[in-house]
Amino acid sequence: MLMSTEAFAQMAFWIVVGLTFTGAAIAVFPRNILYNVLGLALALTGVGGLYLYLGSFFIALMQLLIYVGAITIVIVFGIMMSRPLHLEVPKRELSKVAMAAAAGLFFFMAIVGVVFKTQWVPAVQRSTDWSVETIGHLLLTRYDLVFEVISLVLLVAIIGAIVTAGFTRRLS
Amino acid sequence: MNSLGTYMIVAAALFSLGLFGILQRRNLIGMLISIELMLNGANLNFMAFNRFLAPEPAVGQIIALFVMGLAAAEAAIGLSIILALFRTLQSINVERAQRLRG
Numbered sequence: 001m002l003m004s005t006e007a008f009a010q011m012a013f014w015i016v017v018g019l020t021f022t023g024a025a026i027a028v029f030p031r032n033i034l035y036n037v038l039g040l041a042l043a044l045t046g047v048g049g050l051y052l053y054l055g056s057f058f059i060a061l062m063q064l065l066i067y068v069g070a071i072t073i074v075i076v077f078g079i080m081m082s083r084p085l086h087l088e089v090p091k092r093e094l095s096k097v098a099m100a101a102a103a104g105l106f107f108f109m110a111i112v113g114v115v116f117k118t119q120w121v122p123a124v125q126r127s128t129d130w131s132v133e134t135i136g137h138l139l140l141t142r143y144d145l146v147f148e149v150i151s152l153v154l155l156v157a158i159i160g161a162i163v164t165a166g167f168t169r170r171l172s
Numbered sequence: 173m174n175s176l177g178t179y180m181i182v183a184a185a186l187f188s189l190g191l192f193g194i195l196q197r198r199n200l201i202g203m204l205i206s207i208e209l210m211l212n213g214a215n216l217n218f219m220a221f222n223r224f225l226a227p228e229p230a231v232g233q234i235i236a237l238f239v240m241g242l243a244a245a246e247a248a249i250g251l252s253i254i255l256a257l258f259r260t261l262q263s264i265n266v267e268r269a270q271r272l273r274g
Contacts, residue, residue, distance in 0.1 A: 013174060017182055024186055027205050028193035040205050043186070047212050050182070051236075053174070054223045059236050066240045071208060071247045078201055078251040082258040092196065100195030104188040111184035115177050123227035134230045135237075143234055150241045157245035161252035 013053055020046030033079055041072045058132050179220035187213030198265050200254050204247065211243050 003011075023046055026039025048063035139147050186209055193206030215236050222232020261268050 010174075020182070021185065021189075024189045024209055027209060028189050033199060033201055036202055036205050040208060043209065044212060047186070047216055050179070050216060051219055054179070054219045055229075056219065056223075056233055056236075059219065059233050062237060062240060066244055067208070067212070071244060074247050074251055075201060075204065078204075078254055082201070082254055092198070097196050100192050103195055104192035107191055108184055108188035111187075112181060115180045115184070120176055120225060122225045125227055127228055130229050135233055138230050138234060146238065150238055154241060154245050157249045161248045164249070165252040165255045167256075 016046055016049040016053070019043075020050065037072060037075050037079065040075070041068055044068050044072065055130060058135065176220055176224040179223075180217060183213045183216040183220065185213075186210075186216065198267055200250075200257065200266055203266070204250050204254070207246070207250075208243065211239060215239050 020043050023039045023042030023044070027036050027043055028039075030036060030039075044063065044067040048060045048068070051060040051063055190206045190209035190213060193209065194203050197203050197206065218232050218235050218239070222229055222236075226232050257269055
């Protein structure tokens with residue numbers, strides 16, 4: 001029996017959601033930091049798939065490029081250069097874990113309550129222009145100041161990273 | 173196809189997992205990983221609102237791009253701080269880093 005395209009897309013959606021949550025759980029729960037990074041990569045890829053379902057191929061590509069391709073690799077570099085994996089693993093106190101779980105659960109329940117209580121009203125006039133061209137045009141006209149400020153922030157972050165990591169080497 | 177509520181609950185679950193992680197980990201790199209999860213939850217929310225409610229679809233995508241840029245800057249500076257901390261303390265357990273406590 002062949003499934004309809006819609007049912008197949010629906011099933012694929014839930015598989016993507018499952019992958020995202022598996023990755024997020026691997027990113028948070030295991031003690032080994034290397035597993036955490038691999039789980040993070042899986043979760044970020046899953047979120048990229050959700051962006052595809054939300055209709056934006058461009059942002060899904062950017063997610064793969066920036067998050068999975070750059071940030072995860074940078075974190076792996078950080079692990080490589082900091083702690084040998086066999087050294088001390090910080091202890092976890094049960095009370096702290098319980099309180100953290102309570103805080104997370106409380107926040108989740110609050111958000112779910114808000115989601116179901118609110119009447120979400122779409123905007124009256126909605127344009128259907130999803131092209132990358134429009135994004136680029138808006139970035140260079142209406143949002144050009146924000147664009148430049150982001151570039152400046154990135155530049156300052158790079159210089160700051162070099163200075164922070166370089167000075168301590170000279171000190172020690 | 174799927175409703176706005178589905179995406180928002182997925183995003184909220186991602187954010188809560190990140191919140192749980194950042195409160196419970198004592199390892200700085202683990203905390204950084206949890207922050208990335210939280211940022212992704214927020215970003216997913218932006219994209220969902222953009223898909224279902226917003227008048228102009230381009231604006232939500234631009235916000236998502238900005239969040240990604242800020243996340244990249246945050247990862248770079250956070251990792252350099254972790255490296256500096258490791259060189260001075262020989263450990264990345266945050267509870268050891270208390271020389272400045274008042």
